[in-house]
Amino acid sequence: MRFTLPGLKNISVVLSAVLLLGFGCLNPLSAAAQIAKPRTFGDAAYQPKMGQVGKDVIWVPTSDAVAAMMLQAAAVTPDDLVYDLGAGDGKISIAAARDFGARSVGIEYNPELTELARRNIERAGVADKVRMIHGDIFKENFSEASVVTLYLLPDLNLQLRPTLLKMKPGTRIVANSINMGDWEPDRVLGSDEQDRAYFWVVPAYVAGTWNIKGMEASRDATVEIVQHYQKVGGTLTLYGKKQTILGAKLVGNHLSFSFLDHSDQLRVLDMTFDGRSMSGHVMENLPLYPVTANRN
Numbered sequence: 582m583r584f585t586l587p588g589l590k591n592i593s594v595v596l597s598a599v600l601l602l603g604f605g606c607l608n609p610l611s612a613a614a615q616i617a618k619p620r621t622f623g624d625a626a627y628q629p630k631m632g633q634v635g636k637d638v639i640w641v642p643t644s645d646a647v648a649a650m651m652l653q654a655a656a657v658t659p660d661d662l663v664y665d666l667g668a669g670d671g672k673i674s675i676a677a678a679r680d681f682g683a684r685s686v687g688i689e690y691n692p693e694l695t696e697l698a699r700r701n702i703e704r705a706g707v708a709d710k711v712r713m714i715h716g717d718i719f720k721e722n723f724s725e726a727s728v729v730t731l732y733l734l735p736d737l738n739l740q741l742r743p744t745l746l747k748m749k750p751g752t753r754i755v756a757n758s759i760n761m762g763d764w765e766p767d768r769v770l771g772s773d774e775q776d777r778a779y780f781w782v783v784p785a786y787v788a789g790t791w792n793i794k795g796m797e798a799s800r801d802a803t804v805e806i807v808q809h810y811q812k813v814g815g816t817l818t819l820y821g822k823k824q825t826i827l828g829a830k831l832v833g834n835h836l837s838f839s840f841l842d843h844s845d846q847l848r849v850l851d852m853t854f855d856g857r858s859m860s861g862h863v864m865e866n867l868p869l870y871p872v873t874a875n876r877n
């Protein structure tokens with residue numbers, strides 16, 4: 582929970598800390614250990630304090646294990662450009678480059694953390710792959726990312742959600758500890774609350790009525806798709822008969838569903854959305870024939 586009323590900054594900070602602890606960024610044992618023997622972070626030039634005030638959320642680093650789990654879930658490769666929003670000391674950005682070969686960018690509001698992250702990037706030997714932007718995640722443009730990582734607060738995730746949903750379909754998003762409200766994750770990561778993270782693939786917008794050309798020996802068909810984030814369903818009208826599509830799945834810009842053909846054979850329609858139209862194949866294990874679809 583974040584308060585924007587003037588004068589409530591301290592309450593915001595305390596609640597931020599409680600939320601982050603409560604949402605499992607630290608397990609209670611390691612939290613107790615922190616109290617018994619404070620861990621130091623940073624370098625000779627700057628030592629950030631766990632829980633120190635940030636613009637919209639305090640600084641608490643993601644654990645190495647959770648960072649690795651998040652990047653693995655996103656299947657990060659050298660082809661990716663990973664943005665960490667609120668990058669702290671740069672650890673996720675560094676791990677993306679060092680352990681997965683990706684290019685990465687961190688956006689961090691705190692200038693001292695930004696400088697520390699830049700030194701950490703040099704020390705990790707990944708300066709050719711990693712860049713730190715000193716800026717505000719609500720002002721900087723991160724639309725070029727193929728993977729976005731976050732460790733923020735519930736209302737910040739919700740504020741970012743419209744921007745994330747406008748990113749290229751197929752962009753992978755991984756959030757430490759905090760979900761995205763009614764945009765359900767594609768996967769929940771971690772074995773328990775202590776190492777919980779959430780994974781999403783940005784879905785294309787495919788809702789509407791589509792005319793499909795090429796179905797069933799050149800006959801046309803119509804499919805009406807309803808969509809709630811990545812969850813899709815609908816009906817297919819073929820030979821004037823309407824049927825509910827089965828097992829509809831949307832992953833990025835890739836839509837597939839099953840239907841019954843004219844002889845009641847179960848077929849799969851598998852199509853890719855290019856931003857305007859869809860094209861693909863009717864399948865029976867292998868592609869049977871090509872189809873194209875245009876929205877009405």
Ligand SMILES: C[S@@+](CC[C@H](N)C(=O)[O-])C[C@H]1O[C@@H](n2cnc3c(N)ncnc32)[C@H](O)[C@@H]1O
Binds near residue numbers: 638642643671673716
């Ligand atoms: C919980 S920490 C996560 C740090 C890092 N992503 C990690 O997982 O280790 C959140 C970070 O966001 C930064 N931050 C808070 N509000 C910000 C904003 N509006 N723009 C950029 N960074 C912000 C804080 O300074 C802090 O470093």
